[in-house]
Amino acid sequence: MELLNDLIFNYTLRNIALGSALLGIISGVLGCFAVLRRQALLGDAMAHAALPGIVLAFMLTGLRESLVLLVGAALAGWLAALLLLLIIRQTRIKEDSALGIVLSVFFGFGMLLLAAVQRQPDAAQAGLSKFLFGQAASLVAGDVLVMAVLGAVALLFVGLFWKEFKLLSFDPDFAAAVGFPTRVLDVGLTALTVLAIVIGLQTVGVVLMSAMLIAPAVAARQWTNRLSTMVLLSAIFGAGAGVAGALISATGRGIATGPTIVLCISAVVLVSLLLAPGRGLLWTWQQQRRNARRMRAELGGGSR
Amino acid sequence: MSPQLEVQLIAAVVAAGCAIPGVFLVLRRMAMMSDAISHTVLLGIVLGFFLTGSLDSPLLMLGAVLTGVLTVSLVELLQRTGLVKEDSAIGLVFPALFSIAVILISRFAGNVHLDTHIVLAGELAFAPFERFELFGIDWGARALVTGAAILLLNLVLVLVFYKELKLATFDAALAATLGFAPALLHYGLMTVVSLTAVGAFDAVGSVLVIALMIVPPATAYLLTDRLPRMLGFSMLIGIASAQTGYWLAQALDGSIAGAMATMTGVFFGLALLFAPQRGLIAAALRHGRQRWEFAQQMLTLHLLNHEGTPDATEENRAVTLAQHLRWQADFAAQVVRRAEAAGLVRHDSGLLTLTDSGRQHAQQAFVRG
Incomplete structure (x- = not known):
């Protein structure tokens, strides 16, 4: 009851809860498409790649406003995705290596810049390293507003191009054959994923952001075969785990928010993999036992 | 030490x-x-x-x-x-x-x-x-x-x-x-x-x-097709990244590991652009060359096909080429100019005829096809 009271009236807690709920919803929705298109690890590469963007944006402008830093992050993430496509399309290097290259080189460059910036005596750089593992407690109302606007834009586009994105996820060849501009849609969906990543950076951090794209979607996938239900469930799972993790980390001592949220959503995944009706492991295990028993009974009956 | x-x-x-x-x-x-x-x-x-x-x-x-x-x-x-x-x-x-x-x-x-x-x-x-x-x-x-x-x-x-x-x-x-x-x-x-x-x-x-x-193995993968060389190149590129990364970190007063990773990326970028056969520049040059080679082959085949037939005077004209091979007019003109320079084709008042080497060129394309 006290927690509920705090959630509504306590400024910090309200921002944390709102921010992490927003993050969960957006990454839950866009993660569904990423997972269905088997691009789960693309999110990992783009999130890591955002780090140099954040630090460069700070170095160039000297500002620490979240909007400035997030624009830098988005540009770097987008550039990473373009480079990735270039490497895969133009050389014989396969997707897995290309992901590893983009992820580690961008991230390494980010760490180089971050360390260089942090050695400067000027105190303004303090707080840049919160983007590594996330720090929900540092969210202020302005950050939440930026997240809400970006998130609304992302969701609006998903709504507008729902049919196209659905087709692209399940049968891209057919989509191309009936004349949808699949290249444009592909780039658009990737851009929206970058947006989702950027929204989560301050709360979850670049290192673990990919889990927020993958885990809610995988959990939701177990409960349904309909895309609309999956997206809805994924958003709910993401928001729930986001809020729970952020609140645990904000009330605990010195626990980074990213890992806490990731553990919460991992628990949801585990439960879904085990229990989901029809697909879950316990469910199929029981089904197999029942089948075996019926088989034995029928075979036994035949021999008599 | x-x-x-x-x-x-x-x-x-x-x-x-x-x-x-x-x-x-x-x-x-x-x-x-x-x-x-x-x-x-x-x-x-x-x-x-x-x-x-x-x-x-x-x-x-x-x-x-x-x-x-x-x-x-x-x-x-x-x-x-x-x-x-x-x-x-x-x-x-x-x-x-x-x-x-x-x-x-x-x-x-x-x-x-x-x-x-x-x-x-x-x-x-x-x-x-x-x-x-x-x-x-x-x-x-x-x-x-x-x-x-x-x-x-x-x-x-x-x-x-x-x-x-x-x-x-x-x-x-x-x-x-x-x-x-x-x-x-x-x-x-x-x-x-x-x-x-x-x-x-x-x-x-x-x-x-x-x-x-x-990153170093992927870079080496662009440079060679042989496993022993790939192993050797990877180790060399790794060592080179480590050394240059160390100096970069000293210069910027930044993280050594970050600088090493950055340098692996720099070496990869260089290989991506300049690798002798698999680099982007080599590929673009090859692509350009093949485009003209193929076009000239098309031209000689077209001429050979209609050579000595009644409609040769109609088909084998520089002006009708563009239409018949579905080429842009200026592209067709350029192909003819290049084929002429290569001694494959003679161009007399709008009529195109194959030279001996042009005929050979076309027949070779047949054999290879």
């Missing part, structure tokens, strides 16, 4: 050691497994630290290698349930294990020298202060001794199992048929990757191990 020199040596040894298993990861399309392993060995290190209370016990290394192998098995287990695709399985397992490790560190080990920054990028500059002493003799920095040992081990393993690794990498089915136990080889490789990642952890932290394992 001065500390600066020792740092550079450590960087070079670690880079060369990482490149060897990296070559096989890149060729076997399992690069992202190194991402997962390099994150999760941290959990093994942390748990080992809690059990033994020290950061340099051999048990720590054993625990970390075990977590690396455990990660691979977990990913494969998840995949085998059929509920999750491979890329998602990797993306589910390592964030969860890595999160546990990070929380344990920030919660219980905040004041030991395991801090979350070092976890990500290591702290090479401090490495020379930790010495390795045995029988009362100082053998060098601990990271240097471990790095050299791992490099040596990897070299020996590659030499001993070269044939098996090569076959299983390029033709897994044949390797299985011949009884080379691909599963054993796979888990052997994964154990080596884990061991190398743990060894490199001290020097470059857990995330940047990926840069040393994947």
Whole structure:
């Protein structure tokens, strides 16, 4: 009851809860498409790649406003995705290596810049390293507003191009054959994923952001075969785990928010993999036992 | 040995050691497994630290290698349930294990020298202060001794199992048929990757191990088609990145590991652009050349096809070419000009006739087709 009271009236807690709920919803929705298109690890590469963007944006402008830093992050993430496509399309290097290259080189460059910036005596750089593992407690109302606007834009586009994105996820060849501009849609969906990543950076951090794209979607996938239900469930799972993790980390001592949220959503995944009706492991295990028993009974009956 | 020199040596040894298993990861399309392993060995290190209370016990290394192998098995287990695709399985397992490790560190080990920054990028500059002493003799920095040992081990393993690794990498089915136990080889490789990642952890932290394992082999992959050369090039590129990275870090006063990763990227970028056959520039030049060669071939074939037939005067005219071969008018004019210069075609008042070498050219295209 006290927690509920705090959630509504306590400024910090309200921002944390709102921010992490927003993050969960957006990454839950866009993660569904990423997972269905088997691009789960693309999110990992783009999130890591955002780090140099954040630090460069700070170095160039000297500002620490979240909007400035997030624009830098988005540009770097987008550039990473373009480079990735270039490497895969133009050389014989396969997707897995290309992901590893983009992820580690961008991230390494980010760490180089971050360390260089942090050695400067000027105190303004303090707080840049919160983007590594996330720090929900540092969210202020302005950050939440930026997240809400970006998130609304992302969701609006998903709504507008729902049919196209659905087709692209399940049968891209057919989509191309009936004349949808699949290249444009592909780039658009990737851009929206970058947006989702950027929204989560301050709360979850670049290192673990990919889990927020993958885990809610995988959990939701177990409960349904309909895309609309999956997206809805994924958003709910993401928001729930986001809020729970952020609140645990904000009330605990010195626990980074990213890992806490990731553990919460991992628990949801585990439960879904085990229990989901029809697909879950316990469910199929029981089904197999029942089948075996019926088989034995029928075979036994035949021999008599 | 001065500390600066020792740092550079450590960087070079670690880079060369990482490149060897990296070559096989890149060729076997399992690069992202190194991402997962390099994150999760941290959990093994942390748990080992809690059990033994020290950061340099051999048990720590054993625990970390075990977590690396455990990660691979977990990913494969998840995949085998059929509920999750491979890329998602990797993306589910390592964030969860890595999160546990990070929380344990920030919660219980905040004041030991395991801090979350070092976890990500290591702290090479401090490495020379930790010495390795045995029988009362100082053998060098601990990271240097471990790095050299791992490099040596990897070299020996590659030499001993070269044939098996090569076959299983390029033709897994044949390797299985011949009884080379691909599963054993796979888990052997994964154990080596884990061991190398743990060894490199001290020097470059857990995330940047990926840069040393994947980027130099991928760069070498653009430069050569032969496995021994790819192994050699990868190690050289790794060492070069380590050295130039060290100087870059000195110049910018930044993180050495970050600079090393950046330099692997620079070398990769250079190879991507300038590699003799597989580089973007070479490919663009080849593409341009082939375009004209093909167009000239089309032209001579077209002329040969209609040569000596009644409609030759109509078909084999420069002006009608554009329409009949569906070329843009100025493209057609340029093809004719090039073919003329190459001595394949004669151009008399709008009529095109094949020269002897042009006729040969066309017939060759027939034979080849």
